[in-house]
Structures are given as C-alpha cells and as structure tokens.
Amino acid sequence: MDQTTLFTRQHENALRILDQEGVFRMKPEWIRQKYGDISAYFMKNYDWLSQASARRIPRPPGVTYPIWCSVDEGYMLRETPGEIVLKLSIPTSQIIYFDSARWDLILNHMYVPADPEDEAAFYRELKLRGIRNPFTLLDDPVSRFHPDLVRRIHDSWERVFEIKEWNKFLVQANIWEFNTSHIVEVRT
Structure with missing residues (x-):
C-alpha cells in the first residue's frame, strides 16, 4: 500500500x-x-x-x-x-x-475563483449589483436578494480541493x- x-x-x-x-x-x-x-x-x-x-x-x-x-x-x-x-x-x-x-477564502465567506478571469468577472457582477463589500455578502441580510450569488459562492468552495x-x-x-x-x- x-x-x-x-x-x-x-x-x-x-x-x-x-x-x-x-x-x-x-x-x-x-x-x-x-x-x-x-x-x-x-x-x-x-x-x-x-x-x-x-x-x-x-x-x-x-x-x-x-x-x-x-x-x-x-x-x-x-x-x-x-x-x-x-x-x-x-x-x-x-x-x-x-x-x-483557498481555505482562507472560505473562512472569510468569499468566492473561490477558478482563475483570475473568473475572479474579475465575479467582482464585476458584484459591482453591477451594487454590492460594495464582498466580505459580508453571505452574512448580510441583503444576501436574500441575491440567492444566485450565494449559491455561486458556496459552489465555488469545492475548488479548495483543486490543487x-x-x-x-x-x-x-x-x-x-x-x-x-x-x-x-x-x-x-
């Protein structure tokens, strides 16, 4: 073994x-x-x-x-x-x-990007929606208005296992x- x-x-x-x-x-x-x-x-x-x-x-x-x-x-x-x-x-x-x-990003309830382009696209989306502080999105009451972003963040966490x-x-x-x-x- x-x-x-x-x-x-x-x-x-x-x-x-x-x-x-x-x-x-x-x-x-x-x-x-x-x-x-x-x-x-x-x-x-x-x-x-x-x-x-x-x-x-x-x-x-x-x-x-x-x-x-x-x-x-x-x-x-x-x-x-x-x-x-x-x-x-x-x-x-x-x-x-x-x-x-990437685990540190999860601890901060942040999005785990696939690559720099994905990260830029995600933060552009936040800006377009008027979300100024990505650190508080998951914990902010406003998150209920953005269930798709919350889901994207949670789904992105699986990338912690990608080496x-x-x-x-x-x-x-x-x-x-x-x-x-x-x-x-x-x-x-």
Whole structure:
C-alpha cells in the first residue's frame, strides 16, 4: 500500500487518547475549546469542510471532523507548550488534499475563483449589483436578494480541493483518523 508522510500538531493528551481509544479522531469539543467565543463561526466552516471531504473519501462511522496535517516538515506547525507534533505514515488513498489559501477564502465567506478571469468577472457582477463589500455578502441580510450569488459562492468552495500547483507551503492534508501504527515519530 502506498504511504505518505504527514505532520500534525495535537494536544499533548493525543497519545493518552490514542492508548485509551485505539484510534485518534478530532472531536467537536476540542474545536470549541480552541476557538472559544468564535467557535460557532469555525464550526460552521468545518461542517462544510467535513461534508465536502466525505464526498471525496468516505468518513468512517463516529468521525465528525477531519484532522489537519502538513505535507512538508519545513512548513509544519511546530510543537508548542502543551502540544506535540506527530509524524505520520498514512495510506495515500486516505488523504484529502486541499489548498490552504483557498481555505482562507472560505473562512472569510468569499468566492473561490477558478482563475483570475473568473475572479474579475465575479467582482464585476458584484459591482453591477451594487454590492460594495464582498466580505459580508453571505452574512448580510441583503444576501436574500441575491440567492444566485450565494449559491455561486458556496459552489465555488469545492475548488479548495483543486490543487493546480503542488506548493508545499499552500497544500495541506486532512485525514479522518489515525492509530498507533501510523505514528513514525513524536516530537514534544
């Protein structure tokens, strides 16, 4: 089976959880703890990401959210107090790759353009309709008057999974779960 090396930073309790449960999976309450007052905003985006990811690689029963991973040691999140970095060897067929710059657009409820021409055309359309601030379109009450634009924005988010150029800084990976057999190294 083809394996790929990934890196993930997790709370130091990850190894204890792995020992107790036999598998490590992202739990919604950990996201709520991490993001506190703004967790509802992130959870909404993570819900979309999880559903879209499940259309690419089926989500195992009992899993809610994917686990964030770096594809390159040079661009991985470093260990910090209370957290560890795990170097994993994951079956390539279980990895969902995505573009982190496009993910940032989704976090900001923005349109993910196919290319520069598509981006220019979309923003011309907004201007023609008198929409001055594209950052607030999805969250603004005026969005109900533009259901086609809202749909276009949501549909464009699927492009987060399109990797046009393999850039180790921008490409990230998600996996649904891992177990001890996947761990190559633990960094504290």
